[in-house]
Amino acid sequence: MILIPSTASPDRPSPDAVCHAIAQRNGSPLFLVSRLLGGAKRRLFISAYAAMRVIDDLVDENFLALPREQRPGQRERVLEKIETWRLQARAASRHAFTPRADSFHPDVFLALNETIGQSDLGDWPWDALADAMRHDVHEQEIVTWEDFLAYCEGATVSPAATFAYILACEVQDGHYRLNRPDPFCRDQVRDMAIFCYLIHIARDLAKDARKDRQLITIPTGMLAEAGFGRDTLAAGLDRKASLIPLIRALTDRASERLATGLDPIARLPLRTLERWILDRLLNKYRALHLQLIENPLRYL
Template identity: 40%
Template structure:
């Protein structure tokens, strides 16, 4: 039996989700209240484990990571069990767990997104090298396709007395995969300098692409600061990969348009428009694009919220 979720529980999830100030969050705020509650519960749960790995575990010195790796892997397992309704104890605080139990678990979303993100987080904690593009795509199944699938699901699902029910002709992941990978690659471009500066463990770029650009992962921050000519070469390679997924993602958008409500489609297409504009901004001078991206992104978010009044 699932637990009920209170308005207070959803408010806690909203606060946790809001810490990220992500583009996805701004798009979700355009949705009706019931869909927002689903979003905040699921996004807060994903945000908590992702932050625990990226902002806590991976930032520790190597000896401490070695000493706590097993414990962190256990925490990911406990998180996965909480998200699937198989356990109460774990990293999710009680309000988030109740929101998951009361709002998300009664839906027919299924286990795949939670299992996928848990798999990606385990890979991060185990510090497995990302050798080539196939490794990247495997990692992306959990790191970006999983949350994208949840978003497409909640945009499209209808509600009945039991909760949300999918009504798409194909599984949500079919529509979400290329859109998720495209947005993730734009994220990588946008955050390249910041992630490399914080730690090379946050750089999720295949070693093969770095090598083709004449760069080394553990010296990427230095290369960005020095405006190494290899950095624009790397950015161009990432843009080429992103462009392929953008074209496929546009097909997904076209298929989704008649299947979504007006507001839901507006939220999704507006979200993708933010990433398309950033993507184009990186098509000229990459270093200028890096400098311009924060202000551009803030402007695009404001435009999205303003346009919603008369889409």
């Protein structure tokens, strides 16, 4: 294999700069609050966020954005990219990623070498997110609530647990350490992550329905109870009142997760600044939750 350059040059941005450009381009609230973190933790966040962003963009923008009839011809190629991404992330988590000519976003993983590769985060977030991405590329149905929860492990619990780790870890001599059992962060954030995801789904229902049925991650059973299928939901946007039962079902499920998620997330060992950052983010979703309860049609 031919190795590609791993250092910046006058006409080549550094790996950290590449990650920063990726992380800032969609104006995510997570990126905006990350600026409040100290330098070492901010660097850890930027590289982890960029790594997760590039695989999500590959699936959503480069695959699901294709006309449906073109996807079968691209499916295997994208699945191979997802596996390449997963293996690169696992290597970087051991400070062992080596860029090659066929690497996927190698600069991102060079940056990950120096951040996640110096941490005790582990492999689970990368494996779980890869599972969710493969689910999307296979265009599998989410039929039951249990299917939805399984999908959430990769789609929302994985990035949320990674963010919680970044907030909770201690920086020691260039290393990041939490010194807790591997499931700790995901167990503490799971219900609140699902709460936020359900609110995200309810808020973006119209936008996702207009784009593609695969972006609708609501269980088929929940859709059917509200009188819809994935292929008929977009038509319901012309009859907004007909969507009220579906949005209420989503906010009811979110209320359940909020009730069970507050105590676990309060047990994260956070310093004052990190706790304030987390509370600020969660309060945004809690405000959206209340808005959708008061007016289910607010974002349609």
